[in-house]
Amino acid sequence: MPTTSTRSAVNRWVFWPAAxxxxxxxxxxxxxPGTAEAVFGAIQSSIVNAFNWYYVLIAAFFVIFSLWLGFSRFGDIKLGRDDDEPEFSxxxxxxxxxxxxxxxxLVFYGVSEPLSHFVDPRPGVVGTEAQLAQQALSQTYLxxxxxxxxIYVVVGVALAxxxxxxxxxxxxxWTLEPLLGSRVxxxxxxxxxxxxxxxTLFGVATSLGLGVLQISSGLSTAGIADPDITTQIVIIVVITGFVLFSVLSGIGRGMKWLSNINLVLAGLLVIYLLSVGPxxxxLREFVQSLGNYIQNFIGLSFTVNAFTGAEGEAWQASWTSFYWGWWISWAPFVGIFIARISKGRTVRQFVAGVILVPTLIGILWFAVLGGSALAMxxxxxxxxxxPDGTVDLQAALFEMLAxxxxxxxxSIGVIVLIGIFFxxxxxxxxxxxxxxxxxxxxxxxxWARIFFTVITSALAIALLLAGGLDALQTAAIIIALPFSIVMLLMCWSTVIAFTRERRAYDRARRDQFIDRIGEIYGLEVEEPIERGALRPPAWWKPRGSAANRSASRGFGRPTAARGDDSPDAASPESAPDTDE
Structure with a gap:
């Protein structure tokens, strides 16, 4: 059975079952939709009740594994050929x-999540308003x-x-080839x-559904349209039309420009709020909340609300379990992207860059947007x-900007930002x-890209009809369960691959001088040797000499090891004692 297909077709054993x-x-x-909403609710409750500890545990394991991978002896393995240079500066x-x-x-939750954790803290968390605000930001950073x-590193480094x-x-x-061999x-x-x-399809559809919810709230704030399901479906159809135009025209350069515009708009939003806000x-809150996140990192990483009953389970399903499921469902998509751009980097550079840079930027984002809302x-x-004291997740950003x-x-700029992200x-x-x-x-x-564009939009509409945000969260939690098993196997497979490579390098280094190491260091054990015999033999040359380099290339003595039987051949018996 072929693993890849020609450009005129898809792999039917992958495409058709998934489709x-x-x-x-x-x-x-x-x-x-009503039945689907009830089914989603039952499935979510079952999974969260039975596996919320599992999601928390594997997320913590992926952190430990990624850091160990980057800073262990595997860290200097290059993601590319030995002479490959990084493709990007x-x-x-x-x-x-x-x-x-x-x-x-990030746009959807930039204001709403810190504010939600402040107004309605995780069950069991108490304190003054200042302490609750601090906890809200730390929970968001988690x-x-x-x-x-x-989570992205696990998939990205194996793919790269x-x-x-x-x-x-x-x-x-192919990330599991070292483990499964030809069975892949x-x-x-x-x-x-x-x-x-x-x-991946569920992960992308979840993100698109969140974007539609927020765009409709923004239009409602501006008095343009009501944030109902009809408006949301119209938004999906209109933006899908732009996506299809991009796919059909093949304007890769246009997509690059749109991405750059998004980065500029996001940066301008942060700078503007820093300038006109407190x-x-x-700035003080950014530094302090970063320190608090680091200080409480381990405790937060293993929190499963074990002692807070049904209220804790509901909170876990809406927040932490949803996020870990969402990230796992997004892992193939982001993993392929970061693997593609990381050719020529070492494993250590990959792990440090992928974890450190986006995390710090994300913390700055929440510190400014969420911090502005908390200050108000x-x-x-x-x-x-x-009126009921809760936070409207979809409209919180626009309420803050007002x-x-x-x-x-x-607010108009933010709607454009979300649309381009879509x-x-x-x-x-x-x-x-x-x-x-x-x-x-x-x-x-x-045609394959058109199909997945249309089916992703249809899935986003279906999830919105089946319960909106709750259905989106349920979809992420459900699909993460089977793929988390694949990711655990990826960890195992990556260790196998890296161990084999390090073993091959170690063997190659030993083979360069192993035949003569005994004569150099006096490791003979068959019979006692005199003190003078510990002196290096005459054929041995100092490291860096021409003869020594020749020996390294020949994996042995400079001449004799290559089978030269001439009288001039260098050997321990015939070479003059240069020390006398």
Whole structure:
């Protein structure tokens, strides 16, 4: 069974099973949205009740594994051939990593999450308003920081090694080749790619659904349209039209410009809020909350709300378990992207860059947006909560912006920002899913990309009809369960691959001088040797000499080891004693 297909077709053993699963899911949700919502609720409760400890444990394990991988003896392994240089400069690489991590989710939750944790803290958390505000930011950093990017590292480093070092196609199955061997070419490899493809589709659809919810809230704030399901479906259809235009026209340069515009708009938003808001407070809060996150990192990483009953389980499902599931479902998409741009980097550079840079940028983002909202709420002059004292997750950002100078204009800019994120995420997501479906074709056929663009939008609509935000969160939690098993196998497979490579390097180094190490260091044990015999033999030359370099190339003595029997051949018996 072939692992890859020609550019005229997809891998039918991956594409059709995955497409059938998604089409059946969408059809069921559209035909019976009420039943689907009830089923989602039951599944979410079952998974969270039974596996919330598992999600927390594996997320913490991925952090430990990623850090160990980067700073162990495997850290100097290059993700590429030995003479490969990085394809991008350090600053360009950092910018691309930022682009991968800066998505709709950060805009959606930039204000609403810190504010939600402040107004409605995690069960069991008590304290003064200042302490609750500090805890709110630390909890947000946990969800968007080291854990998220460590999950991406697991997939990204395994893919980068397979793609750049071993020259394998761009497909998830090849990350498990060191573990499964030739079986990745058959049924096992197909199952792995199907799980990765379905997971990626759900992850991208979840992000698009969040973006639509927020755009509709922004339009409602501006008095343009009501934030109902009809408006949300219209938004999806309109933006999908722009995505299809991008796919059909093949304007890769246009997508690059859109990505750059997004980065500029996001940066301008942070700078503007820093300038017109409580600047010194935001800077102090950034430093202090960063320290608090580091100080409480281990405790937060293993918190599962074990002693807070049903209330704790509900909170866990809405926040931490949802995030870990979302990141795992996004891991194939982001992993392929960061693997593609990291050719020529070492494992240590990859781990440090992928975890550190996006985490710090994300913390700065939440410190400014979330910190601005917390400052307003703490001042007592502005109340960003609803009549029932809760936070409107979709509208919180726009409610905060309405209380800053030029808020209306800034809100319009934010809607544009989310819209461009929608287009770039859907287009790049369709490309990655098409690559997986074709077995690793870097330039899949347009019809495949069109199919995944349409089916992703249909899935987002179906999830919105089946319960909105709750359904989006449930989808992420469900799909993460099978792919987390694949990721654990990736960890095992990566260790096998790296161990084999280090063993090969160590053997090659030993082979350069192992035949004569006894004569050099006096390690003979067959019979006693005189003190003078510990002196290096006459044929041995100092390190760096021409003869020694020749010996290194020949893996032995300069001449005699190559079988030269001439009288001039250098040997321990015939060589003159140069020390006398």
């Amino acid at each position: 059938s699963i998604i089409v059946a899911f969408v059809a069921f949700t559209l035909i019976a 350090l600053m360009s690489w950092f910018s691309l990593l930022f682009a991968a991590g800066m998505g709709i989710g 969800h968007w920081g080291v854990h998220a990017w460590s 090694y397979a793609i750049h070092r071993r020259r394998r196609p761009i497909s998830i199955r 070419r058959g049924g096992w490899g197909n199952v792995i790619d199907i799980v990765a493809l379905v997971g 600047t010194l407070f935001l 709420q703490l001042s007592g002059d502005v109340d960003l909560t609803g 209380n800053v100078p030029g808020g209306t204009l800034v 287009i770039t995420s859907a287009d790049s997501g369709a490309l990655v899913m098409s690559m997986i479906a074709t077995g690793g074709d870097p330039e899949p056929k347009r």
